[in-house]
Amino acid sequence: MSRFLFILAMVLACFGVSATAQGFGALARVEAEARITDKGQGLDVNLPLSQGVPWRLYTLDVPRRVVLDFREVDWSGLPLDFDRAEAALSVRTGGFRPGWSRMVIELGRPLSVAEAGMRVDPVTNKAHLNLRLTPTDPESFALAAGAPHDPRWDLPPPAVVVPKRKPDGPFLVVIDPGHGGIDPGAEREGLNEKSLMLTFAKELTEELRRAGLEVVLTRDEDEFVSLVGRVAIAHEVRADLFLSLHADALSEGQATGTTLHLLSRSASDEATALLAERHDRDDLLSGVDLTGQDDEVASILMDLARAETEPRAEALAKTLLGSIKKDGLPLAKRSFRRGAFSVLKAADIPSILIEVGFMSSPRDLANLRDAAWRARLAGAIRSGILQWIETDQARAPMVRQ
Ligand SMILES: [Zn+2]
Helix, strand or coil: CHHHHHHHHHHHHHCCCCCCCCCCCCCEEECCCCEEEEECCEEEEEEEECCCCCEEEEEECCCCEEEEEECCEEHHHCCCCCECCCCEEEEEEEEEECCEEEEEEEECCCEEEEEEEEEECCCCCCEEEEEEEEECCHHHHHHHCCCCCCCCCCCCCCCECCCCCCCCCCCEEEEEECCECCECCCEECCEEHHHHHHHHHHHHHHHHHHCCCEEEECCCCCCCCCHHHHHHHHHHCCCCEEEEEECCCCCCCCCCCEEEEEECHHHHHHHHHHHHCCCCCCCCECCECCCCCCHHHHHHHHHHHHHHHHHHHHHHHHHHHHHHHHCCCCEEEEEEEEECCHHHCCCCCCEEEEECCCCCCHHHHHHHHCHHHHHHHHHHHHHHHHHHHHHHHHHHHHHHC
16 A cells, blocks of 8 residues: 555656656658768768757667667658668668657667767758768677667656656647648638648747747648547657647537637546556556556556646636637637547646637638737737646645645
8 A cells, every 4th residue: 555655646746847858849851862871881871851850879789780769750751772881781760659760770890970960950940960980899889889868768667757857847838730631620611620720730839939838749740640649749748738729610500719628527537447448558647657557556546647637727728718708809609618539638738629710610710711810819828828837836836745
């Protein structure tokens, strides 16, 4: 029992600590000029990227390889003839966990890193990663090999851990533009929900960043991201807040105006039960690996998390509604609702779905196309969030003791 209580205390202690995740929401693309070539007995790696991203580099022994981790790179543009080097036995790329990407170059001989750097063009934001590897002896290679310990990159160890985050780190909002890729969402008059929401998400991102908040987008281009994947991204970056943006169309009735949705009580109970039964449970609570816990313990931990998160999300919804109303922007008749939205199922992150407007309403559609109107709404959301953060942080020490 005492161990269990200790685990609960640890879990509770880690909620609400703000994030140190870096504010790079965008997906960088590898450009077609990417090459890996022999240079004498060594190797040259040239990786042009559509934008700068956080990255790191290290070597591993047996077999000898160079590992490059990125946040997050789309490898689809990597040319087929990327690897032109004798000294590289193979090159593998992929995502190694949600939001993060990895390139592994297997080496045919011991090489050490002589030069490594990413240059980012201040104007275009395009980036160039250059890596030069030169011959070394097997002993030196083995000595230098090993993954560096960095809590921003490492997977949590298989136990309950308290994430090491700066207590004064910036507040991190994950913005989730609804739909994307093969899923266009609602469609009206040649417009679709996925692109309208991406546009608004980017505008809202700018608005929040100007106010000193960090923002990560679940997608920053027209791509499909699963609902589970969206929540996983929020956990990966240890989001303090999750906002999903939609503008659906209703076939019946004359729904119009902005609506805020929270997860319903029954849906959250069901979510807890279903999620707790999953085997890969490491992304259910930020920084807490529930893999080793039995179902009951996992459910209890998630219930505890929800018990703290729900009133916070509700308070945020009310503050946002107040802020939108104060700015004279239209709210729906029933502007606050609850439903079974998969994307709101994070137990430990206050999550809200904002139905910005309804594409089925001519007035809302006109508003959605109007940049000035969107700017007003983004401003109202920003002031609502800032106001909520203040009251939420003031009450935090009381509930988290
Ligand atoms: Zn939608």
